[in-house]
Amino acid sequence: MAGMTGKEFEAINRRMASLAGHLLPAQGAGNPSASIALSNCSAQFDDTYHRVHGDVPSHIPEWKPALDESGKEFIDIIYEKAVGEGIAKITINRPERRNAFRPQTVKELMRAFNDARDDNSIGVIIFTGKGTKAFCSGGDQSFRGKEGYADYDSFGRLNVLDLQVQIRRLPKPVIAMVAGYAVGGGHVLHMVCDLTIAAENAVFGQTGPKVGSFDAGFGASIMSRLLERLEEETIKWCREINRNSPMAVRLCKSAVNAADDGHLGLQQIGGDATLLFYGTEEGSEGKNSYLARRKPDFSRFPRLP
Ligand SMILES: CC(C)(COP(=O)(O)OP(=O)(O)OC[C@H]1O[C@@H](n2cnc3c(N)ncnc32)[C@H](O)[C@@H]1OP(=O)(O)O)[C@@H](O)C(=O)NCCC(=O)NCCSC(=O)c1cc(O)c2ccccc2c1O
Numbered sequence: 001m002a003g004m005t006g007k008e009f010e011a012i013n014r015r016m017a018s019l020a021g022h023l024l025p026a027q028g029a030g031n032p033s034a035s036i037a038l039s040n041c042s043a044q045f046d047d048t049y050h051r052v053h054g055d056v057p058s059h060i061p062e063w064k065p066a067l068d069e070s071g072k073e074f075i076d077i078i079y080e081k082a083v084g085e086g087i088a089k090i091t092i093n094r095p096e097r098r099n100a101f102r103p104q105t106v107k108e109l110m111r112a113f114n115d116a117r118d119d120n121s122i123g124v125i126i127f128t129g130k131g132t133k134a135f136c137s138g139g140d141q142s143f144r145g146k147e148g149y150a151d152y153d154s155f156g157r158l159n160v161l162d163l164q165v166q167i168r169r170l171p172k173p174v175i176a177m178v179a180g181y182a183v184g185g186g187h188v189l190h191m192v193c194d195l196t197i198a199a200e201n202a203v204f205g206q207t208g209p210k211v212g213s214f215d216a217g218f219g220a221s222i223m224s225r226l227l228e229r230l231e232e233e234t235i236k237w238c239r240e241i242n243r244n245s246p247m248a249v250r251l252c253k254s255a256v257n258a259a260d261d262g263h264l265g266l267q268q269i270g271g272d273a274t275l276l277f278y279g280t281e282e283g284s285e286g287k288n289s290y291l292a293r294r295k296p297d298f299s300r301f302p303r304l305p
Pocket of ligand 1 (some may be wrong): 051096097098100131137138139140142145149158159160161181183184185186207208210211213214215
């Protein structure tokens with residue numbers, strides 16, 4: 001953890017606090033040893049919240065393969081949606097390379113994330129790697145040239161930077177489900193997710209300088225957490241998130257990132273305000289008057305104190 005900035009510590013503390021809040025009964029929140037196998041702890045509660053909302057089940061759903069609008073098969077990733085539930089799962093499928101990404105992988109990830117964003121039945125996205133040895137070991141070094149990473153064409157690129165921004169800006173929660181190594185560019189990918197659920201064997205770190213690379217952008221810090229039933233726990237989080245108001249979840253994600261993202265954060269949260277305004281009569285009066293070629297009449301809308 002040496003060399004971490006105050007902001008990075010804050011970000012980790014926020015995540016740890018939110019994990020503790022999910023896993024532990026309030027009275028046990030300070031005791032890390034109580035953090036395992038408490039996924040059904042809500043059953044012990046006898047309060048109005050739990051009577052109204054009930055337990056969050058953690059059984060694994062039925063996954064169905066998904067495509068994006070191009071209909072093109074995915075080669076480097078597996079894209080699935082849970083039948084009857086608003087959960088998408090995107091898996092890097094290169095376990096023989098510890099799920100290192102090449103440009104093709106990144107392009108496919110971007111297509112899948114885009115589809116999950118646009119599918120209004122999806123409320124939350126799981127991002128993971130195939131197998132238990134690695135979430136992702138970063139950029140595939142055998143595809144690295146002088147201009148970045150290149151596969152089917154001659155020019156290189158650092159297109160994972162676009163993917164990082166896409167995940168960060170995506171207006172739905174993205175949960176990294178990590179088993180094994182999340183290193184180099186793979187470490188950054190988990191860091192740009194909204195939440196990380198980690199298996200006991202998870203290893204986090206920046207390896208870039210060892211292979212003559214570095215991420216001076218989102219790449220930052222280390223976090224790990226003990227959890228036995230990784231997918232069940234992740235699904236439980238997804239179901240709990242999906243019980244909430246979609247617009248509230250969207251705005252919470254914007255708000256959490258706004259300060260760190262500066263002007264871009266402001267743009268995102270400002271865009272959300274515009275989106276909400278479009279749904280009001282006041283907003284519609286502007287559009288309707290323009291289309292009807294008349295002066296807008298905003299006089300009936302209050303100037304709230
Ligand atoms: C991840 C490991 C610690 C795993 O070790 P383990 O012993 O379990 O497995 P092996 O080492 O035997 O690996 C099995 C197999 O996979 C190949 N492989 C693994 N990772 C990669 C990789 N990143 N690229 C290419 N190939 C990989 C490995 O060679 C083996 O192949 P065989 O043919 O021999 O079976 C360990 O594998 C490891 O340390 N891997 C390298 C981690 C690494 O340094 N990653 C790259 C960091 S740089 C980066 O990711 C990066 C990418 C970007 O696009 C950027 C863009 C902009 C800024 C910065 C960027 C950036 O830093």
